[in-house]
Amino acid sequence: MSGGARIAPFQWADYFETGFGEVDAQHHKLVDLVNALAQRAATGSEIQPAELSHVLDGLGSYALHHFTAEEALMVRVGLDERHLRSHRQSHADFVAQVEEMRHTADPTRAVPVLYRFVSSWLTFHILDTDQNMARQLRAVAAGSTPAEAFEAAAGYSSDPGNTALIAAVRNLLGLVAERNSELARINVSLEQRVAERTAELTTANQTLRHTLDSLQETRDRLLEADKLAAVGQLAAGVAHEINTPLGYVASNLGTLREYAERLLALVDTADRLAAGGRNADAWTAARDGTDLDFIREDLPTLVAESNRGLGQVSDIVHALQDFASAGPTETRQIAPAQMLNEAIQATAGTRQPGQEVVRSYATLPEMAVNPTLLGEALKALLDNAAKALGSDQGTIVVRAWRQDESLVVEVEDDGCGMDEATRGRIFEPFFTTRPVGQGRGLGLSSAYRIVHRHGGRLDVSSTPGKGSCFRVVLPLSPSP
The missing domain is CATH 1.20.120 (Four Helix Bundle (Hemerythrin (Met), subunit A))
Incomplete structure (x- = not known):
């Protein structure tokens, strides 16, 4: 003791x-x-x-x-x-x-x-x-x-007094002991209640933190959607403004080519008429001074290059129009595996020899989507994966499975990967890491917008030198 x-x-x-x-x-x-x-x-x-x-x-x-x-x-x-x-x-x-x-x-x-x-x-x-x-x-x-x-x-x-006094002291201290024991039990109960309340508050804080994170993610997505909508409106306006003069230039270029061919034919006629005539020498001197032979040779090349340039501008305009598209106004039931296989087949020409596509599909139900637009988004992801491999051999893995009430599609490559700065801008319109003339920076941003307009989300994870993985999550049933 x-x-x-x-x-x-x-x-x-x-x-x-x-x-x-x-x-x-x-x-x-x-x-x-x-x-x-x-x-x-x-x-x-x-x-x-x-x-x-x-x-x-x-x-x-x-x-x-x-x-x-x-x-x-x-x-x-x-x-x-x-x-x-x-x-x-x-x-x-x-x-x-x-x-x-x-x-x-x-x-x-x-x-x-x-x-x-x-x-x-x-x-x-x-x-x-x-x-x-x-x-x-x-x-x-x-x-x-x-x-x-x-x-x-x-x-x-x-002596009864002594006996009573001793008994009273004994009972008093016994009562004190019982009260102290009861206080100890109450203290234990309070500690348990405090621990339970603390656990409840911890759970509530974790739930609140999760909610705040979810709200922040939703806010970021809304901001991204607003930004894409604004860029879409701008792209629609720019495409419209460019498309009209582009038509003029294309039409006029065709007319100029026709006119040039007529003039060259006229020169050929003049050559025949002047041959052996009184002014043959003067005509020959004038003809040589214009370097007509060089013009005859170079003119078709110039017109062809101009037409190719107009074709590229036209492609850009169409891309802008596609980017500004209102989204999947018409949908139909389609098997996800069919849509994926068609996208893989359509992008076969972008892949170099030795670059393999591995399919891994679970059993998937049909879903209502706009297969044209969503197919374009999938092709953009596959095209990006092929470009990440470059001219090297490599593997592109396409996975698809059902997760609760959503379809999950992953397109993963083992190519060059991206650093954090590039990954943060990969879905921005007109952002590209390709050399000038080899990329418009609209493929992934259009894919992002198409997926978003189908009620889904598009995420990416990447490690420099090890590859990237793009994940599409789409609701199997459209939102009411």
């Missing part, structure tokens, strides 16, 4: 002494134990199982030595059998109660019970039964018979 007790309701005094040294020594130890338990009861400090076992072992040792010594003393002096029988029974009851406390269901709440037990023993046995024994021992020693000593001790009346 703990040392240096500040509360000691029982101080060793003359009224504890029986006059028999070995008996009084054992009583003194019991008084010290009662005071130690009173200190523990007053402070509310719980007794642990190992400590309780130690205390009970001490009480067992006390019973073994003290009771043996007392009973031997009473037998040796020859006290009345009536007293011996009741005294032995009280000793047996003490041992039985000690053993019962060893099996208490909750050792940590044993202080009130243990304190009341030993203080009761102190009050009703040591201050009563043992004092009665001492009086009989002294009477027999003075010449009384055991029966006379027993009868005289039976008529002895102890």
